[in-house]
Amino acid sequence: MSAQKPCRRCLLSEMNDASKMDMVKKWIEDLPKSDRADEKVYEERLSICRLCDNLLSGTCLSCGCYVEIRAAIKKGRCPEKKW
Numbered sequence: 001m002s003a004q005k006p007c008r009r010c011l012l013s014e015m016n017d018a019s020k021m022d023m024v025k026k027w028i029e030d031l032p033k034s035d036r037a038d039e040k041v042y043e044e045r046l047s048i049c050r051l052c053d054n055l056l057s058g059t060c061l062s063c064g065c066y067v068e069i070r071a072a073i074k075k076g077r078c079p080e081k082k083w
């Protein structure tokens with residue numbers, strides 16, 4: 001069993017970690033629709049995260065959240081005010 005290397009610029013969806021991504025997907029699916037960011041906003045937020053030095057293996061080093069969860073929440077905010 002080999003440990004996965006940390007990846008700068010990777011979202012969980014781009015990494016080979018099905019169990020974490022399944023957990024994130026389920027978390028997002030369980031969010032009430034009224035609390036969920038729309039798809040365009042979600043993708044725009046993640047495109048900013050992809051270029052951010054605080055992204056490491058899908059986690060924001062500034063707040064410790066999985067960015068795919070933070071970006072999916074309508075009222076979610078970037079801790080560095082990038083989105």
Ligand code: SF4
Nearest residue numbers: 049052054060078080
């Ligand atoms: S600081 Fe903001 S833009 Fe950067 S990874 Fe965290 S949430 Fe994304």
